[in-house]
Amino acid sequence: FELLIASTGYSREREEHQLRALLGWHPAALVVTGRRHSPGAQKLMTDAKAAGTPVIEIWDHHPPRRGAQRTTFTQIGFNHDEVGAAMAEHLLRCGHRVLAYVDSAVAEDYRAHERGMAFAATARAAGALVNAINAPAGDAFDAGRQVLGDLVRAGPPAVTGAAFANDHLACGALLEALRRGVKVPQQLALLGFGDFAISRQLSPGMSSVQLPRYALGTEVARSVVDALRLGLPAEPASLPWTLVVRGSTASN
Numbered sequence: 001f002e003l004l005i006a007s008t009g010y011s012r013e014r015e016e017h018q019l020r021a022l023l024g025w026h027p028a029a030l031v032v033t034g035r036r037h038s039p040g041a042q043k044l045m046t047d048a049k050a051a052g053t054p055v056i057e058i059w060d061h062h063p064p065r066r067g068a069q070r071t072t073f074t075q076i077g078f079n080h081d082e083v084g085a086a087m088a089e090h091l092l093r094c095g096h097r098v099l100a101y102v103d104s105a106v107a108e109d110y111r112a113h114e115r116g117m118a119f120a121a122t123a124r125a126a127g128a129l130v131n132a133i134n135a136p137a138g139d140a141f142d143a144g145r146q147v148l149g150d151l152v153r154a155g156p157p158a159v160t161g162a163a164f165a166n167d168h169l170a171c172g173a174l175l176e177a178l179r180r181g182v183k184v185p186q187q188l189a190l191l192g193f194g195d196f197a198i199s200r201q202l203s204p205g206m207s208s209v210q211l212p213r214y215a216l217g218t219e220v221a222r223s224v225v226d227a228l229r230l231g232l233p234a235e236p237a238s239l240p241w242t243l244v245v246r247g248s249t250a251s252n
Contacts, residue, residue, distance in 0.1 A: 010108040016041040029054040029224045036110055054227040054234050058220055061238040074234040076220050078241050080111045083209055084118030086243055087163045087191055092126050094189060094249055096161030099123050100131040102147050104165040112165035119163055131159055135169055144172020160188060167192035167199045167208050174202055174248060189249040204247025212239040
């Protein structure tokens with residue numbers, strides 16, 4: 001099989017243009033990232049499926065929200081609401097009662113926004129205070145450095161635990177905390193998402209959510225090949241993720 005790849009940069013409009021271009025090649029199967037698409041993209045995918053083309057949405061595995069239209073495509077991924085709730089629960093277990101969620105600056109990064117909403121709902125249900133902070137646009141490390149100042153100035157009461165939309169934001173905040181002499185995690189615990197390579201190299205190491213990247217690719221490829229060679233329908237799958245605890249949230 002020949003693999004064609006296009007990057008949307010989180011843009012639904014760009015995704016629709018790319019789908020139109022790729023479908024002109026009459027692909028045997030179609031794999032898209034996420035479950036939210038423009039109406040035009042949704043129709044292109046629906047028509048492709050109706051014509052017998054397997055269509056798989058990856059990185060998400062979510063039941064439809066109440067009142068929302070049920071998806072017609074196979075989902076292989078994980079539930080971002082569950083991840084956001086787990087991030088809040090971890091900081092709560094570490095004893096933090098004033099929290100913050102630092103969201104992505106990309107408006108269409110709805111998966112980060114969903115994690116943030118679940119984080120806030122879980123923390124508030126436990127009686128904790130939650131600050132919502134939007135990262136500034138631009139380089140994620142620089143944005144994380146800027147956000148550290150917002151976290152330090154927040155309150156009273158002061159924020160003592162913060163979760164981030166991704167590790168680059170979190171690591172930028174950690175580097176700025178080290179520069180300013182803010183003790184991590186004693187004064188401020190930091191929790192990332194994605195478990196990027198740099199998270200394991202800093203000191204203290206960045207606690208983060210480790211994602212099943214390779215397993216996801218393997219599962220999607222297997223489902224596509226089975227659908228094409230054996231005529232089997234692509235099956236939805238919820239893949240496990242792990243919250244890896246390092247020094248940025250727990251003193252060793």
